[in-house]
Structure formats: structure tokens, C-alpha cells
Amino acid sequence: MFGRIDHVGVAVEDMDAALALYRDALGLPLTHRETVEEQGVDAALLDVGEGHVELLAPLAPDTPVGRHLARQGPGLHHVAYAVDDIDSELGRLREAGLRLIDESPRTGIRNSRVAFVHPRSVGGVLTEVVQPAEGH
Amino acid sequence: MFGRIDHVGVAVEDMDAALALYRDALGLPLTHRETVEEQGVDAALLDVGEGHVELLAPLAPDTPVGRHLARQGPGLHHVAYAVDDIDSELGRLREAGLRLIDESPRTGIRNSRVAFVHPRSVGGVLTEVVQPAEGH
Numbered sequence: 001m002f003g004r005i006d007h008v009g010v011a012v013e014d015m016d017a018a019l020a021l022y023r024d025a026l027g028l029p030l031t032h033r034e035t036v037e038e039q040g041v042d043a044a045l046l047d048v049g050e051g052h053v054e055l056l057a058p059l060a061p062d063t064p065v066g067r068h069l070a071r072q073g074p075g076l077h078h079v080a081y082a083v084d085d086i087d088s089e090l091g092r093l094r095e096a097g098l099r100l101i102d103e104s105p106r107t108g109i110r111n112s113r114v115a116f117v118h119p120r121s122v123g124g125v126l127t128e129v130v131q132p133a134e135g136h
Numbered sequence: 137m138f139g140r141i142d143h144v145g146v147a148v149e150d151m152d153a154a155l156a157l158y159r160d161a162l163g164l165p166l167t168h169r170e171t172v173e174e175q176g177v178d179a180a181l182l183d184v185g186e187g188h189v190e191l192l193a194p195l196a197p198d199t200p201v202g203r204h205l206a207r208q209g210p211g212l213h214h215v216a217y218a219v220d221d222i223d224s225e226l227g228r229l230r231e232a233g234l235r236l237i238d239e240s241p242r243t244g245i246r247n248s249r250v251a252f253v254h255p256r257s258v259g260g261v262l263t264e265v266v267q268p269a270e271g272h
Contacts, residue, residue, distance in 0.1 A: 001163060002162065002163075002164065002184050002185075003184075003185055004184055004185025004186065004187060005141045005143075005144065005184055005185065005187045007141075008141065008144060008212075008215050010259065010261055011260075012259055017259075018259055021258065021259060025232040025233065025234065026138065026229075026232070027137060027138075028138065048138050048139075048140055048141055048217060049138075049139055049140025049141065049186075049218075050140065050185075050186070051140060051141045051187070072208070073260055074259050074260040074261075075255065075259065075260030075261050076144075076212040076214075076215065076260075076261055078212075079144050079212065081184060082185075093162075096161040096162070097161065098161065119211065122157065123146065123148055123153075123154055123157060123210050123211065124147075124209055124210040124211030124212075125146055125210075125211050125212055
């Protein structure tokens with residue numbers, strides 16, 4: 001079961017400009033910054049209530065976020081829902097007929113366990129499920 | 137100050153299919169359904185934690201969501217942040233140099249007070265601030 005909206009992922013071309021907007025102008029606290037090599041992104045998490053805005057700047061054009069930017073420009077990239085048990089959740093989604101990009105969880109930002117569901121089976125929305133690490 | 141992610145707005149072509157996905161397959165409780173004539177949408181709110189997924193089906197092609205669908209297809213449409221005092225919040229955003237679509241709040245779904253910020257000033261993200269009605 002989806003517990004809450006964990007974050008919205010936002011594709012950005014320029015991380016400094018994005019931080020100037022979200023942290024400085026909008027006033028959201030920057031809580032974490034990480035290069036996630038496996039996903040090809042420089043990522044920043046800003047707190048908003050129990051959730052986050054996740055800013056994603058591609059490390060290279062030939063990465064998922066780089067291709068997204070080339071195709072659609074900057075903007076909303078995905079939405080992530082927090083789950084307590086990602087393994088059983090992926091089983092539930094599979095049984096419901098959804099097409100998983102990640103058949104088993106991989107390590108995401110801040111040591112979370114994450115998996116993506118294909119946007120074709122979620123009405124065009126790239127959808128992530130995330131089991132946050134203990135304490136987050 | 138943004139209190140939390142209130143909802144993600146999702147543009148859909150077929151509300152019945154979208155409800156079959158989000159309510160029946162994903163298991164999110166449908167909590168509200170409303171035709172918002174002013175915005176030209178049939179809207180459905182599904183609970184996820186303290187937030188919502190807001191499904192938006194256009195009432196006609198020549199509406200904001202109808203044009204979004206024609207341009208980009210179904211998928212993420214906007215993100216909305218809950219605020220306690222939308223009037224002071226709009227003042228803060230204006231002072232920060234953001235371009236408002238709604239200079240003053242209007243009535244949104246479930247008697248909330250809402251205003252949209254232009255995506256050009258939020259890195260391509262159509263951004264809404266929402267002051268929920270009492271009790272929501």
C-alpha cells in the first residue's frame with residue numbers, strides 16, 4: 001500500500017539555478033545532496049512536510065534524465081510513493097498487471113530501496129516506489 | 137511556507153480507466169469527485185497519506201488540461217503545495233520574483249483556495265499553492 005507521496009522528482013538543467021529557486025526563493029530546506037552514479041544524476045532533496053522535492057540534474061546527456069530533458073525540457077519527471085515493504089509491494093503491482101522497470105529493488109538516494117514502474121502502465125506517469133532507509 | 141505536498145495533478149484522457157488504475161489496481165481510496173467548471177475538468181481526489189492524487193479529465197479539448205493532453209499526452213500535470221495562508225504566501229512568491237498565473241486566489245476543488253504559479257518561473261513545473269478548506 002502506498003503510504004504517502006514521498007517526493008516529486010524534477011528534472012533540471014542547472015542544479016545551482018534550481019537550488020536558488022527551491023531553497024532560496026521558495027524556502028525549502030536542502031536536506032541531502034548526492035551523486036547517484038547508477039542513475040546518472042546529481043540529486044538534491046529538499047524537505048516539504050514529510051515529503052521532498054527531488055531535484056535531478058543529469059551527469060551526461062545519455063542518461064534517463066538527460067534524455068527526458070532533451071525530449072520534454074525541464075519539469076516534473078516522476079512521483080514517488082513511500083511503502084513499508086517494497087518487496088511485497090512489487091509483488092502486488094506485478095499481480096495488478098503493472099509493468100515494472102525494476103523487477104527487484106535497487107539502492108536509491110540516501111540508501112533507500114527503490115523501484116520504478118513503467119509510465120506506459122501508469123497513464124504516462126513515471127512512478128517510483130520507495131522504501132526509505134531506517135530513520136528517514 | 138509550503139507545509140507539505142498536497143497533491144500531484146495527473147492529466148488523464150479517460151477518467152474511468154484512470155480510476156480503474158489508481159483506485160482498483162493501486163488501491164488508493166477515492167475520496168472526492170467534482171466537476172470544476174471554472175477549470176474545465178472532471179476531477180477525482182484519491183487519498184495517499186495526508187496527500188492526494190488528483191486525476192484531471194478535460195471537459196473539452198479547449199481547456200488547460202485538454203491542451204496539455206494534446207501537447208504532451210497523459211501524465212503529470214502539476215504539483216500542489218499546501219499552505220496555511222494563501223494570501224500571504226502569494227505575496228511572498230511575488231516578492232521572490234515568481235510569476236503568478238492567479239494574482240489572487242480562486243476557488244478550487246472541495247472549496248479550497250488555490251492559485252497557480254507560472255511554470256516558466258518554476259523550472260517548467262506548473263506549481264499550485266492550495267489552502268484547503270477547514271476540515272480537509
